[in-house]
Structure formats: C-alpha cells, structure tokens
Amino acid sequence: MIPITLYFIVGAVLFAIGTTIVLVRRNVLFVLMGIELILNAASINFVGASQGDYIKLSGQMMTLLIIVIAACEAVVALAIIMVLFKKAGSVDLMELKKLKEF
C-alpha cells in the first residue's frame, strides 16, 4: 500500500497548479482545464484516503460523483463558451468588457 501522505502531496500540488491556472490564464478554455485539474486533485485525495476501505468504498463512490459533476460542469461551461464566443467574438477574459458593471 502506498502511504496516504504521498497521495495528499500529489493532490495538493495538482490543486495548487489548477488554482494558479484558473487565476492567471486569460483564455476561458485554459480556465476550464484548470477547473478539471482541481476536481482531479480532489478525486486523488478521496481515492488515496479510502485505500484500505474494502467494504464500503466510500471514497471511491465520492470520486464517481466528482467525475459526474466534472462532466456536467464541462458540458454547461462549453455551452456558455459557445454563446459567449458568438456574442463577444473572443475567448479572452480581458476582452469580455461587456460583463462589467459600469
């Protein structure tokens, strides 16, 4: 069995990178990928913590939920990006000035 600490370290690093991508990048598609990375970091933590749980599999069930939520999020976000691109003509978050409140 791999020490749970190692899973937590990988999850933490992945979460940090994902958060940085969400905060720093200007392309909406990059932000979407950053969110995927954050959700994956959470999944890694859950799976790593439930390694010895052979009966209830709680962590794995939770991870399945996370995967479903991530898929839903990607679908809705992509629909929004399509509309946004059609209306604003750009996926650069800095150019989407119309969303500002005066």
Add this chain to the structure above:
Amino acid sequence: MSNILFFFIFFSVQTIGSAVVILFTRNVMYAVTALLSSLLGVAALFVLAGADVLGVIQIIVYIGGVLVLTLFGVMYTYQSPKRYQESIPHKKSVFILIPLLFVLVLLVQALPLLPMIDDPYQHASKVEVTGMLWLTEYLPIFEWIGFLLLVVLIGAGWIGSTLVQEDKSKGEQV
C-alpha cells in the same frame, strides 16, 4: 524503493508535469494534449490505489467525453492559424531519445519483478462490489445523479438553442 512506489512516483510526475505544461504553454492545442496526459496519469494513480473501476471510468468519461468536448471548444473558438504553429523546431534526436529513455527505465524496473501479485491486487476486483453498493446502499445518490444529468442535458441544450434561434432570426432578416 518498492516496485509499486516507483510506478506511483512515475505517474505522479507525469500528472504534475503535464499540469505544469498546461500552466506555461500558450498554445491551446498543446494544453489539451497535456491535459490528456495528466488525466491518464490520474487514472493510473487510481489503479495503483486499488480503485480499478474508477481508473476505467476516468478514462471513459474524461478522455472519451470531457476531453473531446474541450477539443470541440478549441476548434469552435479557432481564430488564427499562427497560434497553432510551432515556432521553434525541435531536434530529431529528442524525439528518439526521450521514448527510448522511458522504455529503458520502465523495463529495468518492471522486468525483474514481473509477478506483481503484491499489494493492491491481493484483493479481488472491485467491479462486483461497486455495482452492488450502487444498487443497494447508494441507490438514492445514483437516482439523483441521473436527475442531475437530465437537468444538465436540458440546460445545456437550452443555452445552446439561443444560438440557433439567433441564427434563424438573422436569416429571416436577410
């Protein structure tokens, strides 16, 4: 260093390295490819933790679904061809050396220890247990997931349909 631990470190380096590539690259296409690599690494980490079902689901849902959707987004928001061109050509030796190195390292580690019937694999496959749990103890959650998916299906279709309606009204004006 135990065998399992080596593979764990290998795949975590793959996952984190690809994430760093997403962080630094300016090309959206490279970023999607790096995301593919990162998600594959996460699937491998799941398998190493004994969650074989989750590894398969990760590959099916993420790489078969989410990644293709993201690729569609990249294609849809395509603007200028220069963004997808490689400005600095790599040396050909790099393309040969890196895969060789990987294969060498993997073989050196894996071959002497081929009967890997150790750690997570001493327990049976999780497929049966997972299915039983979903249809007994976690049945309400299962139903709610279905409901959520229905809501997302209708919602995303509705958001997208505003585009179609606008196109139609524009067509009528012209």
